[in-house]
Amino acid sequence: MDLLTASGMETAAPPVRRVRVLLPLPLASPYDYRVPDDMELEAGAYVEVPLGPRHVFGVVWAVGGPGDNWEAGVAASRLKPVIRRFDLPPMPEVSRRFVDWVAAYTLSAPGSVLRMAVSVSAALEDPKQLLAYLPSGESPPPGFKMTDARRRVLALMEEDGPPRTPADLARDAACGIGVIRGLAESGLLTPVALRAQPRPPIPDANRAGPELSPDQAAAAGALRAAVDARAYSATLVDGVTGSGKTEVYFEAIAACLRQGRQALVLLPEIALSSQWLDRFARRFGVRPVEWHSDLAGAHRRAAWRSIANGEAPVVVGARSALFLPYPDLGLIVVDEEHEAAFKQEDGVIYHARDMAVARAFLGGIPVALVSATPSLETLTNAETGRYGRIDLPARHGGASLPEVTLIDLRRPDSRPPARHWLSPILTQAMAETLAAGEQAMLFLNRRGYAPLTLCRSCGFRLQCPNCTAWLVEHRLSRRLQCHHCGYTDRLPETCPSCEAEHSFVACGPGVERVAEEVAQLFPDARVALMTSDTLIGPQAIQTVIEEVRAHKVDILIGTQVMAKGHHFPMLTLVGVVDGDLGLGGGDLRAAERTFQMLHQVAGRAGRESRPGRVFLQTHMPEHPVMQALAAHDRDAFLAAEADQRRAMDLPPYGRLAALIISGEDERQVDKLARDLARAAPQGDDLQVLGPAPAPLALLRGRHRRRLLLKTARGVAVQPLLQSWLGSVPIPAAVRVQVDVDPYSFM
Structure with a gap:
């Protein structure tokens, strides 16, 4: 019915308020919704909206207003209303910009990136409150029978303290829940609502840490200055294994905490978290909030909500922790920045180290990239002045770098016996180590x-x-x-x-076969296996670490899970069973990765006063990787590696982007790969290689083909890729994944 003014003229109906909501789905853009009259929404609000027959959560990406010309989109009469708003602070503006930036850089749907930022949708719901009780101070009502059980409960409640839950009271008073309920109904206990998820404890930024060496103190001062500047900066912290890099960036975290801001530490693997968490607790008095895939559902919900509410001062996590909605992030640390584990190969394909730098830039905050073996990309950025650089060239506490011996497996006197895998030179060194009451580690990156x-x-x-x-x-x-x-x-x-x-x-050989040989050679030695197959989750890994530190293990055998981040005071010998393992396969980073891995493994030996020894079994002792490891000459190796990459215009001196075509029908996959090759972009500064079968040409039942775009460093590859993919129809049964800056070529 029309509305009339007092003069009889019609008045216009109030304009429909609308918002654009990004949904956590692989959609190209947000959807428009109507804002109900009784609801107020701003950009970043978490909401529930209808999508077809179901309800989904989303984030308000934009709010309509005068002059927005949104009427060109969905007609107002067809807009569905927002169902409700969740009781949470809005997603920060910098987080929304980061989602858009990552989507544009990786050519992914923004909703797919949003899904990483809100991966636990149950955390949007208010946690249920816990019922607890305090003493009411009232006298028992007339006729109330005071039993022994009731007296025990009331005696417990006479002690000053926080409210107690019925379960706690029943346990401590050795009675049933019915006794507690009866006391509450009689008015002797007063109900109190408690938060189901207590706030994370606050780390003590002023707690005294270990005494720093002059080099460490200077490095810590530089990082503190970066935090205090409250501006974007990227700094490489380059220190040999055992130089105390962690204690240095702990000082930057303390500076961030004193500002009342949040700090994020990214670790490449969950396996590194247990010992790191212990070190953090010793330094700051409490543990930080954790974020990784091994967390139980309730812990993930609690962690996400505490982060979104700004109640988590420090977060340590795997690469996905980067996307969480931090209200006031003041520092990012990427530990072991060179690690390939920071590259996500499925879904949204990204490298967390590079995205961390982008997140720091968007937020105007410092990022520290920490490694004993920095990636060539990061070193190049430091050498060209894009990143700052801090060097820690010496081990902390006077420990020396281990002596490295190359065992040439081509020599008859070095070759293991038939059906054995350990050289007589290595086994003799192990016997000497055990006789001295010390520990040995054998490394083979093959499960x-x-x-x-x-x-x-x-x-x-x-x-x-x-x-x-x-x-x-x-x-x-x-x-x-x-x-x-x-x-x-x-x-x-x-x-x-x-x-x-x-x-x-x-x-x-795999590690189990090496362990079998060790048991034959040293039947009295206490042996432990450390692999992702034998140890499931951080707690199992921590148990083995504690046994090694307590010297309940004589010989530790394992894969890369044990290669980095661990400190074993009595471990003085490291043996690498197959040093050549990572050098094949045609990967452009094969030599760099092998050097990084073996350097990290070697760094486990002799980290305190006892000198360490490293024995590398190899069929190629003349290889530049082996020579650099033996001479402790990382810089010479990296210089030679950089020269090779520069001559071939390979990263970091050129750019690569890959298209991975996959599907269950091999003929469809091959046809689309050929069509894309014919439509490939042309130009003086670019080259398209392929199509070719991927090294893993069949993976999880899907046939795979690859095309590789190679360009000069200054070329923006995203517009080229968008135009290329838009020129060829892609069948629904075939998937094309885009990998900008590929790290693996499998």
Whole structure:
């Protein structure tokens, strides 16, 4: 019905208020919704909205106003209303800009990036309040029978203290919940509502830390100055293993805490978190808030909500922690910045180190990139002045770098006996170490018992049915396993090819096979395995670490899980079983990664007063990686590696972007790959390589092909990729993933 003014003229209906809501789905843009009359919304508000027949959460990305010309979109009459607003502070403006920036850089849907920022939708709901009780101070009502159980409860409540839950009272008074309920109904106990999720404890920024060396004190002063400046800066903290880099950036965290701001520390792997958390607690008195995939659901909800509410002063986490909605982030630290684990290869493909620098720039805050073996990309940025640089060239406390010996496995006197994997030189050094009451570590970055199982009769190899990968024997669990898709099977009794019985043999060593050999050589030694297969979760890893530190383990055998971040005072010998393992495969970073890994492994030896020794078994002792490790000459190796990359215009002196085409129908995949190759961009500063089968040409049942765009460093690849992909129809059954700045070529 029309509204009339007193003069009889019609008045216009009030304009419809609308908002644009970004949903956590792979959608190209936000959706428009109507704001109900009784609701106030601003940009960043977390809301629930209808989407077809279901309700989903989203974030208000923009609020309509006069002059927005939103009427060109969905008609007002067709807008669905926002259902409700969640009781949370709005997502900070810098977080929303970061979501848009990452989406544009990686060519991902903004909603897919938002999903990483709000990965626990249940955390949006108000946590249920806990019921607790305090004494009311009232006298028992007439006729109230005072039993022994009731007296025990009231005696407990006479003690000054915080409110107690019914479960706590029943446990401490040795009675049933009904006793507590009866006292409350009689008026002798007063109900109190408690937060179900207590606030995280506040780290003590003024708590005294360990005494710093002059080099450490200077480095800490530089990082504190960066925090105090409250402006963007990126600083490489480059220090040898054992130089005390963690204590240095702890001083920057303390400065951030004194400002009342939040600090974020990114670690590449959960395996590093346990010992790091202990060090943090010793320095600041409490543990920080954790964020990683191993957290239970309730802990993830509590952590996300405390971060969003600004109640988490310090957060330590895996790469996804970068996307959480920090209201007042004042510092980011990327520890072990060179680690490949910071690269996410599925979904939104990004490198957390690079995105951390972008997040710091958008927020106007400092970021510290910390490593004993910095990536060539980070070193180049430091050398060109884009990043600052802090050097810690010496081990803390007077410890010296370990002596590195190359064992040439081509020499008859160095070669292991038949069906063995440890050189006599290494086993002799291990015997000397054990005789001295010290500990040894053997490193082989190959899980399981053997990497390959084949038929001795016909040569048939057991391969994963879903991937281009051999099945790895795990003798401890008596299974064959694919390390790419997780497929498992039992070892067949007969060969599927020639039907020979019990003909399968293990080829090559895995850590389990090395452990078997060690048990034969040193039957009295206490041996522990440390791999992601044998230890599930941070607590299991921490248990082994504590046993090694307590000298309940003589020989530690494992993969890269044990290679970095750990400090074992009595560990003086490190043996690398296969130093050449990472050098093949044609990866442009193969030499750099191998150097970084082996340098980190070697750094576990002799970290205190006892000198350390490292033995590297290799068939290529003349390789630049091996020579650099033996001479402790990292800079010479990196200079040579940089010269090679520069000559070929490879990163960091050129740019790469990959298209990965995958699908269950191999013919469809090949056709789309050929169509994309024909439509490839042309130009003097760019080159397109492929299509070619990916090294893992079959992964999880999907056939895979790759194209690689190679350009000069200054070329913006995103517009090229958008135009390229827009020129070719992509079938619904085929997926095309974009990897800007690829780190792996599998």
